[in-house]
Amino acid sequence: MLVIRRGRGESVFIGDNVEVEILDIGAHQVKIGIRAPKQVPVLRSEILLASEANRASSCGVSPEGVAELVERLQARSRAR
Amino acid sequence: MPRIDTRFGSLDYEEDAVVEFPAGLPGFADERRFLLIEQPAHRPLAFLQSVTRPELCFVTLPVRSIAADYQLKVSPEDLSLIGLDPAGHPVISEQVLCLAILCLRRDQPPTANLLGPVVINRVARRAVQAVRDDMVYSAYYPLGAVEEPCS
Numbered sequence A: 001m002l003v004i005r006r007g008r009g010e011s012v013f014i015g016d017n018v019e020v021e022i023l024d025i026g027a028h029q030v031k032i033g034i035r036a037p038k039q040v041p042v043l044r045s046e047i048l049l050a051s052e053a054n055r056a057s058s059c060g061v062s063p064e065g066v067a068e069l070v071e072r073l074q075a076r077s078r079a080r
Numbered sequence B: 001m002p003r004i005d006t007r008f009g010s011l012d013y014e015e016d017a018v019v020e021f022p023a024g025l026p027g028f029a030d031e032r033r034f035l036l037i038e039q040p041a042h043r044p045l046a047f048l049q050s051v052t053r054p055e056l057c058f059v060t061l062p063v064r065s066i067a068a069d070y071q072l073k074v075s076p077e078d079l080s081l082i083g084l085d086p087a088g089h090p091v092i093s094e095q096v097l098c099l100a101i102l103c104l105r106r107d108q109p110p111t112a113n114l115l116g117p118v119v120i121n122r123v124a125r126r127a128v129q130a131v132r133d134d135m136v137y138s139a140y141y142p143l144g145a146v147e148e149p150c151s
Helices: A045-058 A063-078 B076-081
Strands: A011-014 A018-025 A030-035 B003-006 B009-012 B018-020 B033-037 B046-050 B057-062 B096-103 B111-121 B126-129
Touching: A045 B057, A045 B096, A045 B111, A063 B057, B018 B126, B046 B096, B057 B111, B076 B126
Parallel strands: none
Antiparallel strands: A011 A018, A018 A030, B003 B009, B018 B033, B033 B046, B046 B057, B057 B096, B096 B111, B111 B126
16 A cells, blocks of 8 residues: 655655545544546545445345244244 | 335335435435334344335444444534534434344344444434444444344
């Protein structure tokens, strides 16, 4: 990983078209501004994680699998 | 009454039962209309069935039935999207549902996405997948220790 020290108001370029600027620095967070062409997707990393999780969740769900889980959940709640 | 053929059989629904996701969901940006299906036979599970893609159905559980002390954290942008006060701190209630999407893969233990729960404003019938920025919860939280559901 390339590591660069930057202060408020300073920026770095990634390629010719993407600029990342440090707008503000707080105790726990930094505020960054990103200038990039429209076709370059800019996503928080956790959105990518959620996206992967959604895709994994959207396939392989069978009625049998669901029935099994319902049975397990209901048995557990009866046991209490 | 519109009808949709889902993986779980045919389903008639009223137009006003549709929940709108103005921003879609991560990975499914174009899917904006879902039915929230809560049937007694499947309790405590609830289903989010896409209106436009019959094969797309997410299986969910209320987050509080997975982690009893789960605290919502929703960004002002996400709150505005679903018609709630962007400066407010919503609490899980009858009107504001918070559901975790389950990942039920064959031969693997079931997990729940607690990193990005689906928050539904029942009054406005609008919803958002509110992905947390604090990484406190996993996107693949094991369902092993499911607790008794409480609303």
